[in-house]
Amino acid sequence: MFADREEAGRLLGEHLRERGDAVSIVLGLPRGGVPVAAEVAAVLGVPLDVLLVRKLGLPSFPEVAMGAIGERGVRVVDASTIARAGVTADEVAAVERRERAVLDERARLLRRGPPPDLEGDAVVIVDDGIATGATATAACLVARSLGARSVLVAAPVGAPDAARRIEGADAVVCLEQPFAFRAVGDHYRSFAQTTEAEVLAALERSRPR
Structure with missing residues (x-):
């Protein structure tokens, strides 16, 4: 159980840092994935951006x-x-x-221009949880179309078969994969809806000064 998306993101970032994967950029899935992704990007010391899926x-x-x-x-x-x-x-x-x-x-x-140029990049796609894997699969396809060299999908929590549900990822990382998984929000004490303003603020904080 995570306190909120920020705590989950810090823990996820620390886990990814320990794995030692090469990471060029972290891409959050708006809206709920962005607060998690912002913490991951901060821990790894890499840029943050978004990939848009629905x-x-x-x-x-x-x-x-x-x-x-x-x-x-x-x-x-x-x-x-x-x-x-x-x-x-x-x-x-x-x-x-x-x-x-x-x-x-x-x-x-959310964008000031076109989607990010990911040519040759090792990207990490982050959401606040993985249920069916449909949006993560779409995000992987977008990242590949933008030139990503490798794609790792990461989330604090996911269904037990999350890796099998996602196509287009080189690896899938979930900190927790409970056998009795029902819904992402069940694994957060605070799971309020993320607003557009919060997403914009996270992106603004990550931009170089």
Whole structure:
């Protein structure tokens, strides 16, 4: 159990430092992953930026992912979940249009220019937790499209089979992977929603003076 995202990020950063992986940049997944990523970047002494992805939630259960989208047109869908839930192609398209609009608006708010140039970089993608792995997979695909040499996905907590759920990562690191995993928020004492202002503040603090 972590006190909050900041504590979880510090512990995650210390663990990654002990692993000794080469890291060029830490990329947080807005919004909740950014406070964690900011602490990881501070511990490792590397730059912080964001990769923009959005979960595609089931129409009847938005918290359950049936896929994800990301920058540069990245799209990941879980055909088996869609089939089991009886979601139609039109319903998937409607959710995707809505989430793409949110992603585009977030890009305008959080970015001062294009996505980061990751050519040849060893990147760490950080979220506050890994449930289905859909958004992390989308983030890996975005990072690869931006030229990343290697991609490590890291989170304080994840499902027991988190590594199997994520495609495109060279490695997946979770500090905790409880057998009875249900939801990311269950593993934080404080799990308030991260605001856009908090994300902007974290990015601003990480920028060179």
